[in-house]
Amino acid sequence: MSVVITSTINSKSLSPTRPFPSCINNSPSLFLISASFSRRSSNIFLTKVSCAKSPDDYHATLKSLNSRGRFPRKSLGQHYMLNSDINDQLAAAANVKEGDFVLEIGPGTGSLTNVLLNLGATVLAIDKDPHMVDLVRERFAGSDKFKVLQEDFVKCHIRSHMLSILESRRLSDPDFALAKVVSNLPFNISTDVVKLLLPMGDIFSHVVLLLQDEAALRLVEPALRTSEYRPINILVNFYSEPEYNFRVPRENFFPQPKVDAAVVTFKLKHPRDYPDVSSTKSFFSLVNSAFNGKRKMLRKSLQHISSSPEIEKALGVAGLPVTSRPEELTLGDFVKLHNVIARE
Structure with a gap:
C-alpha cells in the first residue's frame, strides 16, 4: 500500500533519487511536492512538482x-x-x-x-x-x-x-x-x-x-x-x-x-x-562646517564664520550650551543657531 503526502518544503533540503526540474534546482522559493511512500521502501519518489511562480520571479x-x-x-x-x-x-x-x-x-x-x-x-x-x-x-x-x-x-x-x-x-x-x-x-x-x-x-x-x-x-x-x-x-x-x-x-x-x-x-x-531659515544654502554650509570638526566644540569648528566669543554668544541666544558639539544638536537646534548667526 502507498500513501500520497503533499507538503511545502525548501528545495535545497532535498536529495532526490532523480534530478529535479530546473525550476527547483535553481529557485530559492518553496514548492509543493507530492511524494509516494511504500511499506517496502523508505525512498522518496518525485511524482509531481508545482513551482510557486509569478510573472516576475x-x-x-x-x-x-x-x-x-x-x-x-x-x-x-x-x-x-x-x-x-x-x-x-x-x-x-x-x-x-x-x-x-x-x-x-x-x-x-x-x-x-x-x-x-x-x-x-x-x-x-x-x-x-x-x-x-x-x-x-x-x-x-x-x-x-x-x-x-x-x-x-x-x-x-x-x-x-x-x-x-x-x-x-x-x-x-x-x-x-x-x-x-x-x-x-x-x-x-x-x-x-x-x-x-x-x-x-x-x-x-x-x-x-x-x-x-x-x-x-x-x-x-x-x-x-x-x-x-x-x-x-x-x-x-x-x-x-x-x-x-x-x-x-x-x-x-x-x-x-x-x-x-x-x-x-x-x-x-x-x-x-521647510524649516524657517533665511537661506538653505547658508544653513547647510553651517551644518557641513560644524561636522567637519565633529568632535570639536562648535565655538572651534565655526571659527571661520565668526570668532569663538561670537559663536558662544550665538549659542547662548539659541538656548544651547557654549560647549555644544555638532552631534548633540537636533535639526531644530541647528535652525535656531543659524538664524541667530544670520541676524548678526
Whole structure:
C-alpha cells in the first residue's frame, strides 16, 4: 500500500533519487511536492512538482538577462529583485494608483516597472546601462505609459526632465498631483540619489527606495551623540519625514549581496513647509562646517564664520550650551543657531 503526502518544503533540503526540474534546482522559493511512500521502501519518489511562480520571479529575471547574454555588473551596483511580493510592497508603500506618474531609477529587467504599469501608473525609467535600457524598451514597447532614458541619474538634469513632463500633464489635467519615486536602487548611488531627490518637494510627494539595510537605518534612525549622526540626517529631516518600512533579506536578490536591504519611505515636505531659515544654502554650509570638526566644540569648528566669543554668544541666544558639539544638536537646534548667526 502507498500513501500520497503533499507538503511545502525548501528545495535545497532535498536529495532526490532523480534530478529535479530546473525550476527547483535553481529557485530559492518553496514548492509543493507530492511524494509516494511504500511499506517496502523508505525512498522518496518525485511524482509531481508545482513551482510557486509569478510573472516576475527568479526565472523571469534570469530569462531576461540570459536573452541578452548579460551578467549583473558590480561596477553599476546591479542586484536584481527575485521576489515579486517585494515589488508589490514597494509600490504599496508609495500608494501607487491609477493616474500616478512614477520615476524609477535603475529598472533592470523591468519587474518593478511591470508592477507600476499594472497599477495604472505612467513610468519614466532612467538607467545608465544601455543593455538594460534596450531590454525594458523592447519589453514595454506596446505601452504608451512607459518611457526610458539612458542616462547616469546622478549626472542628469532630473529637475528639468520632470518639470517639462509635469507641465505637460497639468495642461491636460489641472488636478494632477505631484509625481512619486519608486525604485530598487543600485546600492552604490543611494546617498547621491537621496541628496538629489529630497529637496524636490515641489515635484515629488513620496520617494520610496530599496536601500542597504545599514544605510537605511543610518538615514532614518540615527541617535544623537553617536558616530552615525551626520549632516545627511539633518538634510533628510529638513526636507522629508522618513520612515523605515521593512527589511528585505539578501536572499531575494541576484546576485546575492553581502548585506540585507530595506525599504524606506521619504514623505517629502513642500518648500513652504521647510524649516524657517533665511537661506538653505547658508544653513547647510553651517551644518557641513560644524561636522567637519565633529568632535570639536562648535565655538572651534565655526571659527571661520565668526570668532569663538561670537559663536558662544550665538549659542547662548539659541538656548544651547557654549560647549555644544555638532552631534548633540537636533535639526531644530541647528535652525535656531543659524538664524541667530544670520541676524548678526
